[in-house]
Amino acid sequence: xxEYTDKVKEHFLNPKNxxxxxxxxxVAEIGSIACGDALKLTxxxxxxxxxxEAKFKTFGCASAIASASxxxxxxxxMTIEEAMKITNQDIADSLGGLPPEKMHCSVLGQEALExxxxxYRGVPSTVKEGEVICECFGITDKEIEKAxxxxxxxxxxxxxxxxxxxxxxxxxxxxxxxxxxxxYSQPATEPEPKxxxxxxxxxxxxxxxxxxxxxxxxxxKHDGGDIDLVDIxxxxxxxxxxxxxxxCPASQQTLKGFVESKLRELISPELVVxxxxx
Amino acid sequence: MKATYLDNNATTRVAPEVLEEMLPYFSDLYGNPSSxxxxxxxxxxxxxxxxxxxxxxxxxxxxxxxxxxxxxxxDNTAILSALAVNPDKRHIITxxxxxxxxxxxxxxxxxxxxxxxxxxxDSKGNLDMEQYEKxxxxxxxxxxxxxxxxxxxxxxxxxxxxxxxxEKDILFHTDxxxxxxxxxxxxxxxxxxxxxxxxxxxxAQKGIGILYLRRGTKFxxxxxxGHQEKGRRGGTENTPSIIGLGxxxxxxxxxxxxxxxxxxxxxxxxxxxxxxxxxxxxVNGGGAPRLPNTTNISFEFVEGESILLLMDExxxxxxxxxxxxxxxxxxxxxxxxxxxxxxxxxxxxxxxxSIYNTDKDIDLVIEKLPPIIARLRAMSPYWNQGTACENA
Numbered sequence: 047x048x049e050y051t052d053k054v055k056e057h058f059l060n061p062k063n064x065x066x067x068x069x070x071x072x073v074a075e076i077g078s079i080a081c082g083d084a085l086k087l088t089x090x091x092x093x094x095x096x097x098x099e100a101k102f103k104t105f106g107c108a109s110a111i112a113s114a115s116x117x118x119x120x121x122x123x124m125t126i127e128e129a130m131k132i133t134n135q136d137i138a139d140s141l142g143g144l145p146p147e148k149m150h151c152s153v154l155g156q157e158a159l160e161x162x163x164x165x166y167r168g169v170p171s172t173v174k175e176g177e178v179i180c181e182c183f184g185i186t187d188k189e190i191e192k193a194x195x196x197x198x199x200x201x202x203x204x205x206x207x208x209x210x211x212x213x214x215x216x217x218x219x220x221x222x223x224x225x226x227x228x229x230y231s232q233p234a235t236e237p238e239p240k241x242x243x244x245x246x247x248x249x250x251x252x253x254x255x256x257x258x259x260x261x262x263x264x265x266x267k268h269d270g271g272d273i274d275l276v277d278i279x280x281x282x283x284x285x286x287x288x289x290x291x292x293x294c295p296a297s298q299q300t301l302k303g304f305v306e307s308k309l310r311e312l313i314s315p316e317l318v319v320x321x322x323x324x
Numbered sequence: 325m326k327a328t329y330l331d332n333n334a335t336t337r338v339a340p341e342v343l344e345e346m347l348p349y350f351s352d353l354y355g356n357p358s359s360x361x362x363x364x365x366x367x368x369x370x371x372x373x374x375x376x377x378x379x380x381x382x383x384x385x386x387x388x389x390x391x392x393x394x395x396x397x398x399d400n401t402a403i404l405s406a407l408a409v410n411p412d413k414r415h416i417i418t419x420x421x422x423x424x425x426x427x428x429x430x431x432x433x434x435x436x437x438x439x440x441x442x443x444x445x446d447s448k449g450n451l452d453m454e455q456y457e458k459x460x461x462x463x464x465x466x467x468x469x470x471x472x473x474x475x476x477x478x479x480x481x482x483x484x485x486x487x488x489x490x491e492k493d494i495l496f497h498t499d500x501x502x503x504x505x506x507x508x509x510x511x512x513x514x515x516x517x518x519x520x521x522x523x524x525x526x527x528a529q530k531g532i533g534i535l536y537l538r539r540g541t542k543f544x545x546x547x548x549x550g551h552q553e554k555g556r557r558g559g560t561e562n563t564p565s566i567i568g569l570g571x572x573x574x575x576x577x578x579x580x581x582x583x584x585x586x587x588x589x590x591x592x593x594x595x596x597x598x599x600x601x602x603x604x605x606x607v608n609g610g611g612a613p614r615l616p617n618t619t620n621i622s623f624e625f626v627e628g629e630s631i632l633l634l635m636d637e638x639x640x641x642x643x644x645x646x647x648x649x650x651x652x653x654x655x656x657x658x659x660x661x662x663x664x665x666x667x668x669x670x671x672x673x674x675x676x677x678s679i680y681n682t683d684k685d686i687d688l689v690i691e692k693l694p695p696i697i698a699r700l701r702a703m704s705p706y707w708n709q710g711t712a713c714e715n716a
Contacts, residue, residue: 058630058633059634059637061703064702064703075705079625079666079667079670079706080666082627082646082655082666082670083627084705084706085705086705103703103704103705104703104704104705105625105626105627105670105704105705105706106627106630107627107629107630107646108629108630108633110627111630111703182654213654214654
């Protein structure tokens with residue numbers, strides 16, 4: 047016998063909001079009798095665009111009935127934006143938890159809510175995105191990826207508990223494992239490089255002049271040196287060294303390591319600094 | 325709340341007479357039956373008495389009885405021994421509806437390279453005998469077919485199947501865990517080589533199983549250890565349980581008549597009243613030869629776990645072949661093999677009776693079950709105002 051919390055038992059024995067709303071603002075039917083659980087969710091909004099009423103019908107076990115009942119209670123009074131943020135974990139938490147093997151019942155509730163909101167927003171019903179991985183239950187790679195990332199799942203067993211994928215003939219276990227491996231082998235996403243506006247030649251020349259004046263020359267002068275901007279040809283920045291830099295044996299390092307890298311950092315990574323003879 | 329226990333294919337209550345018989349062997353009479361002293365010798369004598377009673381229930385000889393720990397161990401021992409004594413043969417025949425003790429082992433052996441034929445059943449649960457006959461080959465090491473199905477109670481013609489196997493010199497094993505004690509078994513008149521059964525299904529305690537091994541059958545033990553059971557199963561005997569099982573077998577022999585008069589009449593009344601009072605319900609295995617105590621009924625468009633938990637509120641204990649009760653995600657492999665549609669398979673309930681059930685038990689189910697089904701159907705998206713949705 048499953049170890050159900052008192053809240054699960056209460057929602058199962060005395061489910062709230064059983065039924066179907068006529069002319070609903072949002073409606074969704076998901077699951078199938080073949081899979082062993084199905085849920086029909088309907089809701090209606092009030093004049094302030096808050097969910098005034100939510101009802102469900104379900105074919106399923108105690109967890110499925112309790113999850114649907116809890117979901118309808120959770121979303122009452124919410125705006126659509128608030129309801130959109132409900133996760134399957136919120137549903138499970140509101141029941142004081144579900145047995146791990148029954149977490150898919152909370153996922154069923156969340157999916158029904160998403161679909162009902164899509165209906166309200168006029169999003170046309172579409173064919174499932176992605177490649178079907180689990181033929182027994184018709185679960186796609188996208189659905190598995192979503193469950194893995196949202197619930198931090200790491201094993202096939204956990205994925206089966208949350209999505210049912212892999213719970214039938216088990217032939218898809220290798221594919222599921224590959225999805226897990228791919229998700230967890232990806233390095234932490236690096237920050238996107240800053241988008242730089244496309245510059246005209248005049249803008250680029252002006253920016254290079256300004257950057258040399260403001261960011262580069264003061265540092266060089268500090269050490270008794272200087273540079274003059276001689277020309278700009280495409281991405282080639284032609285300079286001449288002055289003062290201490292003109293006689294410094296390390297002037298090339300200064301031009302590349304400091305001047306060029308500063309211009310690349312602040313203007314364009316394609317810029318190349320070249321020195322002309324004095 | 326008193327339990328109305330209708331789940332006797334899962335396990336049975338220990339008969340008071342059995343408990344009484346066992347008790348001294350937990351306390352005063354704790355000797356080891358293998359010991360040379362008389363303190364152990366008196367236990368050995370009692371053990372042999374029990375062996376005789378157990379053998380008598382199926383008309384076997386006492387030396388053909390091997391004590392094991394459970395039905396699963398007996399099934400595993402039989403099949404693995406048959407393969408071990410036939411090392412050149414790589415084919416196993418079984419059915420799609422076997423108990424996991426056989427089915428899972430055969431699937432495991434298939435992964436190890438054995439060729440396994442899983443025989444089909446028809447919509448009533450009857451074995452495809454034509455397919456069976458065609459499957460028997462010179463490469464077949466063993467046939468393992470259950471005598472009666474644990475979920476539906478459907479009885480397989482194992483005596484005929486064993487005779488066909490015997491003609492081709494193939495070892496035949498039957499998992500008779502559900503059949504022993506419910507239908508008469510006269511093993512001597514069959515060609516069955518090995519038979520398994522278990523104590524806790526016939527009012528003995530859990531943890532004791534039996535493997536019948538026909539005299540002269542080649543055998544290699546699964547558990548190797550001491551000289552117990554003539555070296556066929558090492559390990560000190562579970563004496564209280566064996567002695568209890570001896571008593572349970574004696575009682576079962578006396579109650580066989582009751583099983584086939586009282587129990588069958590209770591079962592039939594339960595079944596008929598349910599079918600009469602609840603529309604869109606159907607007996608799985610109805611029309612096939614069945615055990616007297618079992619009925620498996622599907623209720624369309626509702627889910628089994630929900631039915632069980634609502635019945636549990638009234639103390640009614642039954643089982644379901646729905647996926648949700650087992651932690652598995654697929655409904656009963658037995659019902660699916662019979663072609664029972666999902667609309668029915670998910671909503672199946674098994675009632676299994678015993679001689680301890682009464683008319684009052686049946687009355688309670690008949691009273692409480694119809695409103696439970698109606699309540700769940702009112703909640704089901706597939707059920708529309710008393711009739712099934714056309715598109716479900």
